[in-house]
Amino acid sequence: MAVGGVEVSRAPAGVVPDRKALVRLEEVIKVYRESDVETIALRGVDLAIEEGDSVAIMGRSGSGKSTLLNLVSGSDRPTAGRVLVDGTDVGRADEAARAQLRGRVMGIIFQSQNLLPFLTLEENVVLTGRLAGSELDRSWARELLDRVGLGDRAHHRPEQLSGGEQQRGGLACVLAAKPRLMLADEMTGELDSATAARLLDLVREIRRTEGMTVIMVTHDEGVAQTADRIVELRDGRVVADRRVR
Ligand code: ADP
Numbered sequence: 001m002a003v004g005g006v007e008v009s010r011a012p013a014g015v016v017p018d019r020k021a022l023v024r025l026e027e028v029i030k031v032y033r034e035s036d037v038e039t040i041a042l043r044g045v046d047l048a049i050e051e052g053d054s055v056a057i058m059g060r061s062g063s064g065k066s067t068l069l070n071l072v073s074g075s076d077r078p079t080a081g082r083v084l085v086d087g088t089d090v091g092r093a094d095e096a097a098r099a100q101l102r103g104r105v106m107g108i109i110f111q112s113q114n115l116l117p118f119l120t121l122e123e124n125v126v127l128t129g130r131l132a133g134s135e136l137d138r139s140w141a142r143e144l145l146d147r148v149g150l151g152d153r154a155h156h157r158p159e160q161l162s163g164g165e166q167q168r169g170g171l172a173c174v175l176a177a178k179p180r181l182m183l184a185d186e187m188t189g190e191l192d193s194a195t196a197a198r199l200l201d202l203v204r205e206i207r208r209t210e211g212m213t214v215i216m217v218t219h220d221e222g223v224a225q226t227a228d229r230i231v232e233l234r235d236g237r238v239v240a241d242r243r244v245r
Contacts, residue, residue, distance in 0.1 A: 021048035021084075022105075022181060022213050023072055028081035030067050030236075041067040043236040044081070051180070054207060054214040056224035059233035065217040066185060068233070072215065073108055073183050074098035085181065103132050107179030109170055109187050115158040121145060121169050122154040129176030144172045148202060164195040171199065175206060184216040188223055200226045 030042040041064045049055055057065045070076040071083045074090040083090045086105050090098060102108070115124045125141040145154050148168040150161075158166055167187070174182060182203070188196035204226065206212055216227065224230050225244060232240040 020050055022051040022053075022086055023047070023049040023215065024082075024084040025068070025071070026082045026084070028068075028071065028078045028083060030064070030071065030076070031079045041236055042071075042078070045233075045236070045238055047231065047238065047241075049213065049215065051213055052207070052211050053229060054227040055216070055229045055231055056227035057215065057217045057231050057233065058219065058221075058224055059239075061219075063233040064236040065233055067236075069183055069185055069215065069217055073106060074102060103177075105180050107174035107177050107182045109167075109174055109182065109184040115166060115169055115173065117158050120155050120157055121150060121161070121172070124158075124169065125172050125176045128173035129178075132177030132179075141172075141176065144175050145169075147175075148172045149198065164191045167191060168195075168199060168202075171202065178210065179212065181213045181215070184214070186218060187216055188218070188220065196223070 025045050025047040028042050028045045029040070032039045032041060045064075045068065057068060059065055067076070071078055071091065072085060074085070074093070077091040081091075085101060088097065088101050090101065093101065115121070116127070119127065122138065122141050122145065125144055126138060129141070142151065142154055145151050148171055150165060150168055150172065153161060153165060153169075158169065161169060167190070171187075187203075188199060191199065200223065203214065207214060214227070216223070218224050228245050229241070229243050231238055
């Protein structure tokens with residue numbers, strides 16, 4: 001089928017749209033246009049992710065992983081098709097509605113952590129939680145920092161922390177906001193394997209206790225195996241979608 005001049009792939013036969021899905025992509029196409037250069041990043045992606053599920057998005061560089069995550073987070077809009085998060089059409093919602101959805105539903109972890117440099121770790125956690133509407137006092141912020149193994153770093157500013165500690169600090173901030181949906185782009189990309197393993201254990205624990213849904217982009221097969229489901233992209237298409245547990 002061709003949509004807007006783009007040849008798209010259809011969902012495999014038998015895939016039934018799931019009404020319980022927290023995240024749903026329907027025939028999503030994303031074309032980037034810069035002057036006369038056109039790049040088709042997604043060529044008709046259908047994906048339904050249920051509440052509580054954990055999905056790893058894999059694929060070579062340039063296959064469309066970050067584009068997909070950006071569309072779900074609402075930081076970009078699809079060229080065609082729909083991206084629904086908790087029933088909201090993220091691609092068509094105005095900026096205020098998208099910001100509200102992000103605050104209400106999402107926690108976003110990107111490779112470079114967005115800790116505020118002039119605040120201590122504890123202040124970062126308290127502020128992020130309050131911005132998301134959580135009733136968060138300092139003792140709970142300390143508990144979260146303990147859980148990510150940074151209880152003794154609460155009064156440090158980000159520049160006084162290692163890269164791995166900043167990553168875990170960012171995760172504590174995400175937890176403070178109690179998101180239903182965590183989006184992570186190469187969450188463990190710059191971490192040594194022991195720290196990465198600790199972080200992944202923590203995510204698993206939080207999923208169990210809070211029922212959080214996770215979508216994580218990774219190129220690391222070991223990281224992907226900690227998810228429930230692995231979706232592989234190639235040239236903007238879903239070429240494999242398998243449940244690993
Ligand atoms: P991945 O995350 O799998 O490496 P991306 O989603 O970043 O892939 O990119 C998919 C394709 O879209 C690539 O060809 C990339 O060059 C292109 N692309 C991504 N972002 C932009 C942009 N802002 N402008 C133009 N092209 C882009």
